[in-house]
Amino acid sequence: MKVATFNANSLRSRLHIVLPWVGANQPDILCIQETKVQDHEFPIDVIAETGYQTIFCGEKKYNGVAILSRCELNDIVFGLDDEPKDPARLICARLESTWILNTYIPQGRARDSEMFAYKLRWFERLKIFLNRRFTPTDRILWMGDFNVARDERDVYDPKRLWGHVCYCQEVQDVLQDLMDWGFIDLFRQFCEEPGHYTFWDYRMPRALQQNLGWRLDYIMATQSVAIKAMACQIDTKARAFEKPSDHTFLVAEFDF
């Protein structure tokens, strides 16, 4: 079993990346965030040609999540509970006995903004979502763009960037609270080193070449799945495109 996550920043404008990548890497599951496409315009057909079926939940201009799968997905849920207005940040589905949870967590804009309060609340409501459906002994893979750097190893300049909406105490605390529920950060299980990133801001010239990045994307696993993990890696090669996304693929492999 191989799973991956990728923030596309518009799926339709990154099909030249996504389609060859799934063809070459053959993941069982690919979770995508920021599809930026309404459901009636979703490119189902070109994806189906690669042998993948897709579930998706999008809206105009912003957000949007999708899961590509080679096997049948069941028990599909779109969005957090009690928020029919904003469903395009979460998809959850079951693949046999394993739950796949794909989230695009709010970025937060500025720490004194309403969007930052919304971000913190979003994590709390995700915990309610989990408690309603699951227990920590269930097999769950929670992945996506979390917009949180967990510690100083996860940003290129920890001193200068401390206080950013993606790298401050409040967001680290709410993510840690969810991890305490029962999730293991698979990338960190295999790599303790600083400087391994999944996002390089393309407003910053040559950010990738200088490795001025952030680790904002995660594959989290409950214990029963984490013990089956054989590898978790960031595919930095996938950034070598003429029109890259500013995120890259994060991949995990399991012996089931």
Added chain:
DNA sequence: ATGGTCGGCAACCGA
């Protein structure tokens, strides 16, 4: 803490 540059989509918003 910012700026920068993208994508969507037609004037800015969000990242």
